[in-house]
Amino acid sequence: MNKPTEECVVGAVTGYRRPYFDTQPPYAYPAYRSTLKRAPTQPLVFLPHTLSEVTGPVFGYADVQPTDSDLTRQHDGEPIGERIVVSGRILDENSRPVAHALVEMWQANAAGRYRHAVDDHDAPLDPNFTGAGRVLTDGEGRYRFLTIRPGAYPWRNHYNAWRPAHLHFSLFGMGLVQRLVTQMYFPGDPLLEYDPMYNSVPDDRARRRMIASFDWESTLPDIALAFRYDIVLRGREATPMESTRS
Amino acid sequence: MSQLTTASQTVGPYVTIGFAPSVVVDLAAAGVSGERITVAGRVIAAEGKPVNDAVVEIWQANAQGKYAHPEDAQDKPIEPGFRGFGRCLTDAAGRFRFATIKPGRVPGPEGVAQAPHIVVTVFMRGLLKHLITRVYFPDDPANTQDPVLNLVPAQRRATLIARRAPGDKSALEWNVILQGPEETVFFDF
Numbered sequence A: 001m002n003k004p005t006e007e008c009v010v011g012a013v014t015g016y017r018r019p020y021f022d023t024q025p026p027y028a029y030p031a032y033r034s035t036l037k038r039a040p041t042q043p044l045v046f047l048p049h050t051l052s053e054v055t056g057p058v059f060g061y062a063d064v065q066p067t068d069s070d071l072t073r074q075h076d077g078e079p080i081g082e083r084i085v086v087s088g089r090i091l092d093e094n095s096r097p098v099a100h101a102l103v104e105m106w107q108a109n110a111a112g113r114y115r116h117a118v119d120d121h122d123a124p125l126d127p128n129f130t131g132a133g134r135v136l137t138d139g140e141g142r143y144r145f146l147t148i149r150p151g152a153y154p155w156r157n158h159y160n161a162w163r164p165a166h167l168h169f170s171l172f173g174m175g176l177v178q179r180l181v182t183q184m185y186f187p188g189d190p191l192l193e194y195d196p197m198y199n200s201v202p203d204d205r206a207r208r209r210m211i212a213s214f215d216w217e218s219t220l221p222d223i224a225l226a227f228r229y230d231i232v233l234r235g236r237e238a239t240p241m242e243s244t245r246s
Numbered sequence B: 001m002s003q004l005t006t007a008s009q010t011v012g013p014y015v016t017i018g019f020a021p022s023v024v025v026d027l028a029a030a031g032v033s034g035e036r037i038t039v040a041g042r043v044i045a046a047e048g049k050p051v052n053d054a055v056v057e058i059w060q061a062n063a064q065g066k067y068a069h070p071e072d073a074q075d076k077p078i079e080p081g082f083r084g085f086g087r088c089l090t091d092a093a094g095r096f097r098f099a100t101i102k103p104g105r106v107p108g109p110e111g112v113a114q115a116p117h118i119v120v121t122v123f124m125r126g127l128l129k130h131l132i133t134r135v136y137f138p139d140d141p142a143n144t145q146d147p148v149l150n151l152v153p154a155q156r157r158a159t160l161i162a163r164r165a166p167g168d169k170s171a172l173e174w175n176v177i178l179q180g181p182e183e184t185v186f187f188d189f
Helices: A206-209 B017-023 B143-145 B154-160
Strands: A083-092 A102-107 A132-136 A141-146 A153-155 A161-163 A164-173 A181-187 A225-229 A231-233 B036-044 B054-059 B085-089 B095-101 B119-122 B133-135 B169-172
Touching: A102 A141, A102 B017, A132 A141, A141 B095, A164 A231, A164 B017, A181 A231, B017 B143, B036 B054, B036 B119, B054 B095, B085 B095, B133 B154
Parallel strands: A083 A225, A083 A231, B036 B169
Antiparallel strands: A083 A141, A102 A132, A102 A164, A153 A161, A164 A181, B036 B095, B054 B085, B054 B119, B119 B133
């Protein structure tokens, strides 16, 4: 940890860069119907990044158990489905690793059913699968889960609507404005082009960043295939001293 | 080198599976200094409908106005037993409730101290990205000088200021109203 320099004024903080044009979804997106009842209708107020926004909750190894990141071993028996390793790095836009940050993940089971009272999809629950994992990134921003490949499932957004298979990821980052909740999709999924959530992101490259890649080198022989999913959080603005061109 | 930021996606209707292990509604352990308060309210969508599948997260400084975070360089103590983070899943009536302490003032832009406030993040099905807002305290004289509150159009500021519950000075009420004439101010962060 760098010590603040003497000329550093307490209260003067370096903020984070605002999202690049079209890389984030809008709040109101009519193709995803429930956004229309929940999106703000009044203009948002521009928030300068103060100490309250560049700080955020700090988690440590005491907050997670090693078994939290292995979703195949949270019950007495083994869950049904195809085992997969999902791993990657959490970086910021400046390619700096996001170290020792909490990553939460949740998902449907192999049949496309969530262990949740609201999910009434006519597909079997798996008594050996909860579908929730947590892990702390290491010093290089790396994380790793062992889990079951989730199934696709129908939802009632429109006629014959199906969500592509996905994992939900929640990241805290180093400060409040780095907080991100996203979804990881699987390569080659034919449902992606029909999915309003995936397609709510206007920029094609930003959409494709949500698709994991097949990761041969992380496969476990005789045990599990593997996917790599790197996540990029916002980066810091250059400080005035670092940048003389603008 | 600049990487492209990963896009936000909704938490969806089953967020409790992932978020339940880290629910924190009582932020301050015994012995943590400061004025004990509760902040409670409801998340309400269009037509006054309660949101029963929202997640409300809060982030705040301790009573001395110090964040438990390495970037807070103020020469003030961090208190054991106070991380400053809370997370509550709304119930069937859209209610959330936190027990915490009133935060102190923290530094703001251009040397102006901010009024005591709690940063609030809201997630739910139907939100493709989360919302950020703030709760301020009723009758706090610092509110009139607060550099962030003053960026909010005057006629909407009241949506960011909690009310005292009748008969209990320590109980604050504050709602998250997503749409309508009383819509809460949300920030472009």
